[in-house]
């Protein structure tokens with residue numbers, strides 16, 4: 001395994017809300033001596049674990065992006081190379097001003113089987129574990145905070161890191177053949193990509209403990225019942241097409257309005273009360289009197305059932 005370091009530091013223009021949240025995240029990490037922030041190039045060794053790809057298509061007319069995990073020979077396991085591509089894609093999506101929604105899915109009838117075990121077997125020391133964990137924490141936290149309505153479309157298994165990844169979108173929809181399974185404890189570890197924290201916030205303490213300790217598979221019916229998934233895709237439908245139709249109810253408005261709504265919710269979920277109220281006011285002022293607001297006032301919008 002060829003590991004290497006580089007001093008190249010990527011410069012990214014971070015939007016205001018993200019800046020505040022990143023600042024808050026780094027503070028927490030530093031104060032608890034958790035994983036080092038990965039902007040120091042310490043993650044570049046990931047590129048030595050190749051194979052697979054993460055593909056992105058963006059439609060500027062509809063504002064919909066589709067992200068595809070593309071490593072079907074390994075059931076869309078995530079290689080080091082794919083981790084780097086995923087981070088680049090998230091950075092790209094952050095800057096996509098016309099974007100409204102993102103669908104995340106896997107190629108073939110599998111969502112994702114987590115980290116590539118061929119890579120995991122070669123990085124069992126704590127340094128590499130810590131760096132990979134920090135890198136994926138950052139990437140998936142930023143994915144979660146994107147100013148887009150995001151949905152994971154799960155067909156087949158979402159296992160280990162794949163189960164974690166699906167918690168980093170706003171919604172999850174599942175086919176009848178899908179299941180979500182946090183197998184980490186069965187592998188002698190705990191979730192390392194932020195999925196344990198997100199799962200606990202999604203389904204509550206008792207259910208998260210049940211799912212993480214047992215490593216049992218969650219069916220689509222159970223996932224919907226506990227609020228982990230939001231819809232079951234009817235059998236016989238193309239997964240991405242069905243998900244595209246499903247998400248449209250959230251993306252009828254102009255991009256700046258869809259994005260402002262998401263920003264308000266991210267602030268409400270992650271900031272202190274004072275900070276979140278201030279952020280909400282800022283988002284309000286940004287859209288007040290804008291094209292969508294003017295249009296709605298001109299057409300005298302009514303909202304009868």
Ligand SMILES: CC[C@@H](C(=O)O)C(=O)SCCNC(=O)CCNC(=O)[C@H](O)C(C)(C)COP(=O)(O)OP(=O)(O)OC[C@H]1O[C@@H](n2cnc3c(N)ncnc32)[C@H](O)[C@@H]1OP(=O)(O)O
Pocket residue numbers: 073074075077078113114115116117118120157159160161162164183184187190191192193
């Ligand atoms: C820090 C990361 C950590 C986390 O946070 O959770 C992880 O993600 S660790 C990885 C956790 N994932 C797993 O343990 C999944 C292991 N895979 C399986 O249990 C099974 O493959 C399956 C998902 C139950 C499917 O079984 P089946 O339908 O019988 O297919 P195969 O087992 O034959 O798989 C086909 C093919 O795919 C390869 N594969 C599957 N998963 C991975 C993986 N995670 N990494 C690398 N390769 C994977 C599998 O080895 C087969 O390849 P061949 O042997 O070449 O045929």
